[in-house]
Amino acid sequence: MGVGTVAAGVAKAKADVILVSGYDGGTGASPRSSIQHAGAPWELGLAETNQTLLLNDLRSRVILETDGQLKTGRDVVIACLLGAEEFGFATAPLITLGCLMMRVCHKNTCPVGIATQDPRLREKFAGGADAVVNFMNFVAEEIRETMAKLGFRTINEMVGRVDKLELRKAINHWKAKGLDYSAILHRPDVGPEVGTYCQMKQDHLLDRSLDNREILKRAMPAIENGQAVNIDLPVINTDRVVGTITGAEISRKHGPNGLPEDTVKINLAGSAGQSLGAFCPKGMTFTVTGDTNDYLGKGLSGGKIIVRPPEDSPFVAHENVIAGNVCFYGATAGQAFVSGVVGERFCVRNSGVHAVVEGLGDHGCEYMTGGLVLCLGKTGRNFGAGMSGGVAYIYDEEGDFVSTKLNTEMVKTYPLVECDDHEIDLIKSLITRHVEYTDSPRGIDLLNDWSSAAEKFVKIMPEDYERVLFALKKAEERGLEGDDAIQAAFEENVAAGH
């Protein structure tokens, strides 16, 4: 399967925990090329992973975790003997809480009040933490009993002791005839110097990060006293997660609201490494002149990120990639202005960022639940798949976006020009700001010929989201506010059978 190779790689790349997740996960959304290999038993992946880590003397620096239908102490012991030291449970504790496996988690009708937002049903929830504690106590007790039988005092002693596993002799089904378990039950011959369970912490070399070398100390006046700072630095692609440590300090000191906009300005020149600006709060502004790698602005929480080519760049910005894949994944708030094309899965699971780009790859805005995406150029295929919230505007120069690129399962489209003036002005002002920040030639062109450019913008709106927004507006007109208005809108939709 190759999972051992992957594990060795991530262990070298300083992973703290490696999770081998077996059985049901990943079976639905896998690409066609790997779906035949998804949903395999954790026993296979775990054995291979543990053996590979041992052979490369990497086992002692990572925690190996496994999950996938673990339900009993016996399951845990077997997982441990095959090499795991941490164990994930989900289904079984859920059952102890009262889950009846109705498989209606997506319908908001969970009758026992677990997977529902409906207050009438949430009232029916009869479970409690004690039941989970009780269940876990039983699991632990069963583990303890088995350990006593096997002669182990601690989990650490037991990790990877496949020699304690025996094949059931009673299996004489004809299908079992050709099966050879020796690879699973193999224990690599390594010396006593090789640790067989997690014994040391990974050195993440954080002291070498750009934040710890430069940014954090230069941002101190801002963090301590709210004083605006301007930090100019070169950047190279080994500088990963630039700004995140500084952002964490801002959040620690100032809470979720961060600092006033543009308090900490970080101006970078060069090619930034992965995850620039990840999770950064309000008050931080990154301006990258050059390009950025994957995961730009992942989980962005209020910060502002500007990426633009150098002034002397010979490329046509809206035809060339400037940032990698999966930018602004899971972002919750903030702004982004990217003068160029970004990779695949742009703004997947975005719930609040307002982003302007000049082109994007496949699966844009997938599973987006909020925020705004304005794309001034071409997109890849499958745009808006599973998009349940937020709004997107695409400059559809060739007029083929809806017919060839958009996934229409959950969204509706409108020509921008049919929207109200307020909305058209909003798009125009966003382009204006994009030009201010990036000098985008594409933006300038569009503004120069705005009346005909506006004709080519398509608005993408999730159907359910639109209906809820409408209900919310009605509730607010009735004088309801805040959560009350949201609840009223929600109930109106439930009553209508949505």
Next chain:
Amino acid sequence: MGKPTGFLEHERQSIPDRSPLERIKDWKEIHEPFDEDKVRQQGSRCMDCGTPYCHTGMTLANMASGCPINNLIPEWNDLVYKGKWRDALARLHKTNNFPEFTGRVCPAPCEGSCVLGVIEPPVTIKSIECSIIDKGFAEGWVTPQPPARRSGKKIAVVGSGPAGMATADQLNKAGHLVTVYERADRIGGLLLYGIPNMKLEKEIVQRRVDLMAAEGIKFVVSTEIGKDLPAKSLLEDFDSVVLCCGATKPRDLPIEGRELKGVHYAMEFLTINTQGLLELKDVTAFETAANSKDVVVIGGGDTGTDCVGTSVRHGCKSITQLEIMPRPPEERADDNPWPEWPKVYKMDYGQEEAKEVFGEDPRNYLTMTKKFSGDDQGNLKGVIICDIEWKMEDGRYSPVEVQGSEREIPAQAAFLAMGFLGPEDTIAEELGLARDSRSNVQADYGRFSTNIEGVFAAGDMRRGQSLVVWAINEGRAAARECDRYLMGETSLP
């Protein structure tokens, strides 16, 4: 199912009963006709559960949980909700030969295990079932379906209760020539004479019998195997014999005064009553059994309830029902969780009627009968009872009399409804059938073959007294095994 939010929008509403004071004036069924739209609405309450316990038919804590014949309940609930009645009927008949019986008399273990019951009153499965088949008959959708081919095999089914009828129906569908023997004058067994008319109208039983006759089943009445016809002759004349003779031996109460005039087994009383109704079509002529009498019913089960309802219709002077167990709780006890059969206090039709007429629930819990007292002519005049407590003795609970609680209640009629012990001995002895420790005919569940080759046993005769659905379950399964025995393979479910 079709409507995920149905259970949030509609409350449980069974087909309503006629008012007690109204319905005790006649012997017609206690239910009102069903309202199609309301039943459809009730069908929408079904939740399309991931694990629909309603059709599992498990045994939990010695009680049925879910439908013993595995009715495809979520499917026909949905079809009814969508108004596809004819499809629902086909789906219902797939597993149930006689939904018009179970829809009326089944205690509905399906509803006890309905997942909706975890949070609110369960889906009205029984009412929906009954509505589907009633509509089917009303629309003329239920017509004789004789088998296309005959196998040439001949099978005798002894007993025409629900097990015998189900066996006969299935074997006939498989193309065998079936003859059903019944010792009573009419077909139906307990369905006919055991269950009173207000619970299951006898025309409904006859309607199904007529249908089966039209499909080619031969019914022979007033012929008791072992008396009128030797059981051995069946072995000679038929390729196989399926015994479905029921567990008709009633539990007696051998106490002082048992021989007094006026002390009867419940089944005698109910049988005479229904016979009278069928023969005379007139209630006045046979209502002397309980008319103007103080009636005591001993036993708190369904048969006891039927005695209460029947006595009330006879115009009894008073009615008392004695139950040795304590009054069940209003809601499930902690040791009786869903999806077990809910052991909770219920007001059945007979008690409801007695309460309307006499002002109170006729049931007395934790009481034991000590003796019957009589007058000089040997007529019953009273029942001496006492209160009891259940005490643990030698590792089991036994009833212990509460000192000073003995008292006499007036009674000119007493009916013993304390259950049944097992099958009668006639056929078993003649054929030399092996019996189990409870005197039932020995045949493994799933195989149903007795110790005599080609002879099968099913229903109460094999499992002891039980529900109509279990009888249908066993009848169907025994038919399958009989078919396999005769043909070497079977396609019966």
